[in-house]
Amino acid sequence: EVQLVGSGGTLVHPGGSLRISCEASEFNVSVNYMNWVRQAPGRGLQWVSVIYPGGATFYADSVQGRFSISRDTSKNTIFLQMDSLRPEDTAVYYCARGIWIDLWTGYYNDFWGQGTLVTVSS
Amino acid sequence: SYVLTQAPSVSVAPGETARINCGGNNIGSKSVHWYQQKAGQAPVLVMYYDNDRPPGIPDRFSGFNSRNTATLTIIRVEAGDEADYYCQMWDSGSDHVVFGGGTKLTVL
Numbered sequence: 001e002v003q004l005v006g007s008g009g010t011l012v013h014p015g016g017s018l019r020i021s022c023e024a025s026e027f028n029v030s031v032n033y034m035n036w037v038r039q040a041p042g043r044g045l046q047w048v049s050v051i052y053p054g055g056a057t058f059y060a061d062s063v064q065g066r067f068s069i070s071r072d073t074s075k076n077t078i079f080l081q082m083d084s085l086r087p088e089d090t091a092v093y094y095c096a097r098g099i100w101i102d103l104w105t106g107y108y109n110d111f112w113g114q115g116t117l118v119t120v121s122s
Numbered sequence: 123s124y125v126l127t128q129a130p131s132v133s134v135a136p137g138e139t140a141r142i143n144c145g146g147n148n149i150g151s152k153s154v155h156w157y158q159q160k161a162g163q164a165p166v167l168v169m170y171y172d173n174d175r176p177p178g179i180p181d182r183f184s185g186f187n188s189r190n191t192a193t194l195t196i197i198r199v200e201a202g203d204e205a206d207y208y209c210q211m212w213d214s215g216s217d218h219v220v221f222g223g224g225t226k227l228t229v230l
Binding site: 035037047058061096099101106107109110113114 | 123152153155157159164165166167170171176206208210211212213214216217218219220221222223224
C-alpha cells in the first residue's frame with residue numbers, strides 16, 4: 001500500500017528553524033515529483049515546493065530563500081528545511097506525490113500524506 | 123503569477139447536481155486537476171487532466187474545461203460529498219503549482 005508519513009512538526013519561535021520529513025512506502029521518491037503543500041488554519045491549500053526526479057527544485061515566492069527541499073534515497077524520504085520561520089508559516093504541511101503528464105500540463109498530485117503541524121509562535 | 127478563482131461556497135440538496143467552477147485567464151488551454159478535502163483529512167485527488175477520474179472515484183464526478191472556466195460536476199449529490207474542493211494547475215512558465223482558493227460544498 002502506498003503511504004506517505006509526515007513527521008517533525010512542532011512549536012517553533014519566530015526566526016527559528018525546523019526540518020520536517022516525509023517517508024514514502026511502496027514507491028521510490030527519487031523517480032517521482034515530490035511536493036510540499038501547506039494549509040494554514042481555516043485557509044486553503046498553498047503549494048510550497050517540489051523536487052523533480054532529476055534533482056531540480058522550485059519554491060513558492062513566499063518561502064524562496066528560506067526553505068529548502070531535499071531527499072534521501074537510502075531512507076526513501078523527502079525533507080523540508082525551514083529557516084527564518086515566521087508566524088505566517090504556521091500550517092499543516094502535507095507531502096504529496098506528483099505524477100508527470102507532459103511539458104505543457106506538468107503534473108498532478110495523486111497521493112497525499114496525512115500532514116504534520118508546524119506552529120510558529122513566541 | 124497565474125490566479126485561479128473559485129466561489130467560496132456552493133449548496134445543493136441531496137440528489138441534485140453540484141457544479142463547482144474554477145476561473146482563470148484562458149484556463150481552457152491548460153490542464154486542471156481537482157481535489158476533495160473532507161474536514162480534518164488530507165486532500166484526495168478526484169479528477170485529473172480536466173476529466174479523468176482516478177480509481178475509486180465514482181462516475182457521478184465529471185470535469186470540463188473550456189475558455190476561461192473549468193468545472194467539476196457532481197450529479198446525484200450525497201451527504202458524503204460534503205467537503206472543500208480545490209482546483210489546481212501547473213504554471214509552465216515558473217514550474218509552480220497553483221491552487222484555487224477552494225469551494226465548500228454543503229449538502230443541505
